[in-house]
Every structure is written in structure tokens, then in C-alpha cells.
Amino acid sequence: MAKISLIVNGNPVTGNVDPRTLLVQFLRENLRLTGTHVGCDTSQCGACVVHLDGKAVKSCTTLAVMADGHEVKTIEGLAADGAPLHPMQEAFREHHGLQCGFCTPGMIMTAIDIVHRKGHELDDHTIREELEGNLCRCTGYQNIVASIAAGAKAMAKSDLA
Amino acid sequence: MYEFKYHRPGTVRQAANLLVKNEDAKLVAGGHTLIPVMKQRLASPPHLVDLSHIEGLNTIEMKGRSLVIGATAKHAEVATSAIVGEAIPALANLASQIGDPAVRHKGTIGGSLANNDPTADYPAAVLALGATIVTNKRRLKAEEYFQGLFTTALEADEIITKVMFPLPKKAAYIKFRNQASRYALVGVFVARRPSDVRVAVTGAGSDGVFRVEAFEEALKKRFASKVLDGIEVPAEGLNSDIHGSAEYRAHLIGVLTRRALDAANAKE
Numbered sequence: 001m002a003k004i005s006l007i008v009n010g011n012p013v014t015g016n017v018d019p020r021t022l023l024v025q026f027l028r029e030n031l032r033l034t035g036t037h038v039g040c041d042t043s044q045c046g047a048c049v050v051h052l053d054g055k056a057v058k059s060c061t062t063l064a065v066m067a068d069g070h071e072v073k074t075i076e077g078l079a080a081d082g083a084p085l086h087p088m089q090e091a092f093r094e095h096h097g098l099q100c101g102f103c104t105p106g107m108i109m110t111a112i113d114i115v116h117r118k119g120h121e122l123d124d125h126t127i128r129e130e131l132e133g134n135l136c137r138c139t140g141y142q143n144i145v146a147s148i149a150a151g152a153k154a155m156a157k158s159d160l161a
Numbered sequence: 162m163y164e165f166k167y168h169r170p171g172t173v174r175q176a177a178n179l180l181v182k183n184e185d186a187k188l189v190a191g192g193h194t195l196i197p198v199m200k201q202r203l204a205s206p207p208h209l210v211d212l213s214h215i216e217g218l219n220t221i222e223m224k225g226r227s228l229v230i231g232a233t234a235k236h237a238e239v240a241t242s243a244i245v246g247e248a249i250p251a252l253a254n255l256a257s258q259i260g261d262p263a264v265r266h267k268g269t270i271g272g273s274l275a276n277n278d279p280t281a282d283y284p285a286a287v288l289a290l291g292a293t294i295v296t297n298k299r300r301l302k303a304e305e306y307f308q309g310l311f312t313t314a315l316e317a318d319e320i321i322t323k324v325m326f327p328l329p330k331k332a333a334y335i336k337f338r339n340q341a342s343r344y345a346l347v348g349v350f351v352a353r354r355p356s357d358v359r360v361a362v363t364g365a366g367s368d369g370v371f372r373v374e375a376f377e378e379a380l381k382k383r384f385a386s387k388v389l390d391g392i393e394v395p396a397e398g399l400n401s402d403i404h405g406s407a408e409y410r411a412h413l414i415g416v417l418t419r420r421a422l423d424a425a426n427a428k429e
Binding site: 002018019020022041042043044046049052055056057058061062063065066068069110113114117130132133134 | 162163164165166167169189192193196197199200209211213214237260261262263264266267341342343
């Protein structure tokens with residue numbers, strides 16, 4: 001077993017994990033943060049995307065021990081319980097950017113990463129290119145793209161990063 | 162995934178010692194090749210040595226007339242580095258096409274080269290640009306480094322520390338992607354170097370990355386797609402699978418080489 005300590009959604013957490021534990025397993029099973037999903041489990045679909053030190057990564061292809069000493073943000077960390085949603089979450093709600101919702105946490109974490117890297121004015125082409133590591137099997141992407149464009153703009157006016 | 166012991170060395174020397182001490186230990190940095198393979202139980206190293214916390218191993222800098230990229234530099238760092246963009250834009254462009262954004266935040270140049278996947282992108286750049294692979298023990302020329310499918314000249318306790326790219330006069334990389342995996346069905350890197358011209362192909366060869374000497378010979382006279390008229394790439398020795406036949410890949414090599422030449426020449 002390996003002792004790890006990291007910051008998750010702003011809070012210091014510790015764990016005693018088997019080194020083969022994936023970051024997504026640690027988040028879901030040890031910390032009970034079940035918003036991060038396992039879709040394909042082969043780093044293709046993006047349902048497991050979280051931010052590691054502020055950058056979008058696939059938590060199904062990251063070992064929990066490798067995140068020791070680092071900072072992780074999950075979908076649960078975007079807005080406090082009971083507080084208004086993060087502008088990107090709100091944009092997905094407003095623009096019907098989801099149907100079954102399974103891919104949504106990964107979509108939103110990726111979307112916020114896109115805004116961090118590419119700014120608040122995103123054209124459709126950029127969004128579609130940047131979403132190549134996130135698969136949705138319901139929506140056909142149209143409303144996801146619309147949500148991200150709107151969410152990116154809304155983030156410019158928000159205190160939530 | 163089978164059980165393993167995890168090690169996090171602080172220096173390359175410590176990492177090398179761990180490799181000597183622990184038989185069948187594997188290095189991991191981004192983990193985007195090794196972890197999937199371990200999940201499928203195709204690899205089961207008893208020890209993992211994590212290079213990702215060794216300081217200074219991801220430095221990107223110019224040294225004389227060479228671009229030097231540290232082994233743990235991530236694809237996203239190479240893709241967005243102003244130094245790479247200035248020195249060898251074709252290399253930054255190549256890195257920007259690997260996997261997807263989240264993969265590029267983790268995967269490293271050293272990992273890609275150590276694995277030498279026959280469909281990986283970096284091997285084409287390293288071979289075409291005539292780069293030197295620097296390890297904790299020695300310097301390896303690209304030609305001696307790549308030794309076939311998933312096979313390199315690296316010894317069991319040898320660690321890539323950096324890759325030195327001599328600056329080309331012109332270069333470009335064009336990749337025809339497998340839409341699902343984003344790996345290269347065929348990728349062609351052309352480089353006009355001060356002394357010669359190189360055309361390196363990834364994705365197509367059943368023995369990994371290779372050079373197309375017939376093209377190189379013709380391009381020495383003039384670095385333009387027109388001189389390739391009438392030169393065919395034989396399908397012999399190329400991969401044939403559900404994604405494309407050997408003949409199709411041979412055809413793609415010709416098409417992509419021409420596109421790469423046009424792209425390299427357009428940058429003037």
C-alpha cells in the first residue's frame with residue numbers, strides 16, 4: 001500500500017492505496033466523488049476527465065499514486081453545494097447540452113479547460129476540434145457545442161474559474 | 162492490472178539505480194501508453210519507476226544550432242512552446258496532433274520514443290530530422306535507435322533524458338489519422354536538412370518507422386513534389402489490417418509526402 005496526500009476540490013485528502021489504484025477509482029470509491037465517470041476505461045471517451053494541477057486529464061489513465069502531492073478538481077468542485085451552478089454547468093442546463101448525462105461531467109471539465117487555454121470567444125470549429133477526446137452517444141454534439149460557446153462567454157463575467 | 166511496487170525517484174541516477182536493482186522494472190512518466198497496456202494485462206511489471214517528478218527533465222531549450230527537448234516534456238508543452246514554434250514549427254504541429262487535448266496534457270516525448278509504437282508520431286520526426294536520443298549512458302543516432310516494432314536500442318537500465326533536434330531548413334508533417342484511435346494510419350515527415358533530404362514514414366511499415374530512399378534521392382535534386390512523379394512506393398513490407406491494405410498505405414505515403422512537401426515549401 002502507498003500513502004498519498006493530495007488536494008481535491010480545495011480540500012486536503014489522504015489515502016492509503018494499492019499502487020495500481022486509478023485516480024478515478026480513488027475519487028469514486030475512496031472519496032465517494034461519483035460525479036467523475038468511467039465510460040470506456042481506455043482513455044478514448046473522456047467521461048473521466050478531471051483537472052490535475054489545472055489541466056484536463058483522463059483519470060482512468062492516471063494512477064492515484066502519481067497524483068500524490070498534486071491538486072485535483074472534479075465536477076463536484078466547480079460550485080459549492082446549494083450555491084449557484086458554475087457558468088459552464090448553467091450553460092449546459094440552459095442549452096440542453098445533455099440527454100442521459102453520463103458524459104456531461106467530463107464534457108464540462110474539458111469545456112472549462114478549453115476556456116482556460118483558448119479564451120472566452122470560441123467558434124464552433126475550435127470547440128469541435130477540442131472535444132475530440134470526449135464522446136457523447138446521445139446528443140449529436142450540437143447542443144454541447146452551443147453550451148460550451150455560451151458557457152465560455154459567461155465565464156468571462158463570473159468569479160468562478 | 163496486476164500488482165506492482167511504485168517508486169518515485171528524484172533524480173535520473175536514482176531512477177537508473179532502481180532499474181538495476183529491480184529486474185523487469187518499467188519506467189512511467191505520462192503513463193498514457195503503459196497504463197492502458199497494464200490495464201489490459203499485456204504488461205505486468207513488478208516495479209514502476211515514476212520519472213514525472215524529476216526536476217529539469219522536461220526542459221525545452223535551444224543549445225547552439227539544436228533544439229533540445231527534455232524526455233518528460235509533454236505533447237501539449239511541445240505543441241505550445243514558443244521555442245519549438247520558432248525553431249521547428251513542424252515539430253510543434255506534430256505534437257498538437259497526438260491523441261486529444263487531455264492525452265497531450267500527460268503523454269511525453271520520451272515515453273513515445275521509448276515505446277516506439279509503429280503508429281506513433283514522434284518517431285517520424287526523430288528519424289527525418291536526424292535527431293540524437295540522449296540517455297543517461299550515451300548518445301544514440303536516430304538510425305541506430307529505432308530497431309523495429311516496439312523495439313529500440315535502449316538497454317534495460319537506460320533512460321532517455323533528452324532529444325536533440327538539429328534545425329532543418331524546411332520541414333513538415335502530414336498525418337492521415339485513424340478517426341477512432343487518432344493514431345497515424347500513415348504519417349509522413351519530410352525534412353530538408355543542410356546536407357540532405359529525409360522522408361520518414363510512420364504508421365505504415367510492419368517494422369516501424371522507416372525512410373523512403375527513392376523519394377529522398379529524387380528530392381535531393383529539387384525539394385518539390387513534382388520530382389516524385391512516376392516514383393511508386395512498393396506495398397511490400399507495409400501493414401495490412403482492417404483500417405487499410407498495404408496497397409492503400411503505399412498510395413497514402415505518396416499522397417502525404419507530396420502534401421508535406423507543399424506544406425514545407427509554403428512556409429517560406
